[in-house]
Amino acid sequence: MSKIVSLFVTRLYRADLSELGQAPDATELNTACLSIAQDDEAGQVWCEENNFPGYTSYASLDDLSWRFPSFKDLVKLLDKHVAAFVKDLQFNLDGKKIKLDSIWINILPEGGIHTSHLHPHSVISGTTYVAVPKGASAIKFEDPRHGMMMASPTRKAKAREEMRSFIYVEPKVGDVLLWESWLRHEVPMNMAEEERISISFNYGWE
Numbered sequence: 232m233s234k235i236v237s238l239f240v241t242r243l244y245r246a247d248l249s250e251l252g253q254a255p256d257a258t259e260l261n262t263a264c265l266s267i268a269q270d271d272e273a274g275q276v277w278c279e280e281n282n283f284p285g286y287t288s289y290a291s292l293d294d295l296s297w298r299f300p301s302f303k304d305l306v307k308l309l310d311k312h313v314a315a316f317v318k319d320l321q322f323n324l325d326g327k328k329i330k331l332d333s334i335w336i337n338i339l340p341e342g343g344i345h346t347s348h349l350h351p352h353s354v355i356s357g358t359t360y361v362a363v364p365k366g367a368s369a370i371k372f373e374d375p376r377h378g379m380m381m382a383s384p385t386r387k388a389k390a391r392e393e394m395r396s397f398i399y400v401e402p403k404v405g406d407v408l409l410w411e412s413w414l415r416h417e418v419p420m421n422m423a424e425e426e427r428i429s430i431s432f433n434y435g436w437e
Contacts, residue, residue, distance in 0.1 A: 237393065241374075241375065241410075241411070241414060242316070242319060242320060242410070242411070243372065243398075243400070243408065243409070243410050243414075244312070244315070244316040244319070244357075244407075244408065244409035244410070245400070245406060245407070245408050245409075246312060246406070246407055247405050247406060247407070248305075248308055248312070248359060248405050248406070248407050249405065250312075251308060251311040251312055251315070252307070252308050252311060253304075253308075254305075254308060254405060255301040255302075255304045255305050255308075256301065257361060257404050257405060259299075259301045260301050260302075260305070260361045260430070261361050261362055261428060263298075263299040263301055263302065264336045264338065264361055264428050264430070265338075265428075267288060267292070267295070267298065267299075267336060268286040268288070268336065268338055271286075271288055271291055271292060273290075273291040274286060274287065274288050274290065274291035274292065277290045277291055284339060284340060284342070284343030284344065284345075285337070285338045285339045285340045285343045285426065286336070286337075286338040287335055287336065287337050287338070288335045288336045289333075289335040289337075289431075292335065292336075293333065295334055295335070295336070296334070302334070302430075305359070305430070306331060306334065309331070309357070309359070309407065309432060310331065312357075312407050312409060313329060313331075313355055313357070313409060313434050314329075316355060316409045317329050317355065320411070322354075324436065327436055327437055328436075328437055329354055329355060329434050329435070329436055329437075330434060330435060330437050331432060331433075331434055332353065332433055332434065332435040332437075333353075333432060333433045334430065334431070334432040334433075335430070335431055335432070336428070336429075336430055337358075337427075337428070337429045337430070337431055338426050338427075338428050339367075339368070339418065339421045339426060339427040339428075339429075340421065340426050341421055341422070341423060341424050341425070341426075342420060342421065343420070343421050343427075344368075344417070344418060344419060344420045344421070345417060345418035346417055347373065347415055347416070347417040348415065348416070348417065349412060349413055349414065349415045349416070350412040350413075350433050351412070352412075352435070353412035353433035353434060353435050354411070354412055354434055354435055354436045355409055355410070355411065355412060355433070355434040356409070356410060356411075356412040356414075356431070356432070356433050356434075357407060357408055357409040357410065357431065357432055357434075358370070358402075358407070358408050358429045358430065358431045358432075359405075359406065359407040359408075359429065359430050360402045360403065360404050360405065360406050360407075360428075360429050361404065361428040361429060361430060362404065362425070362426060362427060362428035363402055363403055363404050363427060364423040364424070364425035364426075364427065365423060366421075366422045366423035366424075367421055367422070367423040367425075367427040368418045368419045368420065368421045368422070368423075368427060369399040369400055369401040369402070369418075369419065370399070370400050370402065370408065370416055370417075370418055371397055371398070371399050371416060371417050371418070371419055372397065372398045372399075372400070372410070372414060372415070372416045373396070373397055373414075373415040373416065373417075374395070374396045374397070375413065375414060375415065377396070402429075412433065
């Protein structure tokens, strides 16, 4: 009898932050993100020089958990979610740990996009969502095998989710998404009039 199985699975973790503990107040996080963006002159300059739409603290700040208690509480909770995901991935850590090595704010205005990219030098990457207005962008994940498909036909429009070339995930406030850092992803154009605010992070193997 013939048998078809799935090989080399790509895992995506999705949960509500509060599933593993008391989540920081979303309003406090929102206020903190906007306040930091307003005060971060170095970040504003970097965004302007690099044609980055909106604001990111990626290249300017590495002490968010020190600046606001809500970020410190957030990191403690993210550690729990990442630990759960790492367990599912069945890594052999060889006595080392998966630890946070960077965390940053993203504020995407109407018309802003974040083009396709991955996160080199990390193991787990992810995002939690602070403001997701109606019409805001989903996050788009790309099948990592694209470069090896050569002459393959495209998938059917209604193909099963695990067979599609791209997966769109529409987050809500309080969601946390985690994936392995080699997984290419992007944020399509934000069609909402209000800003889409998220907090992204990388965990490394130390």
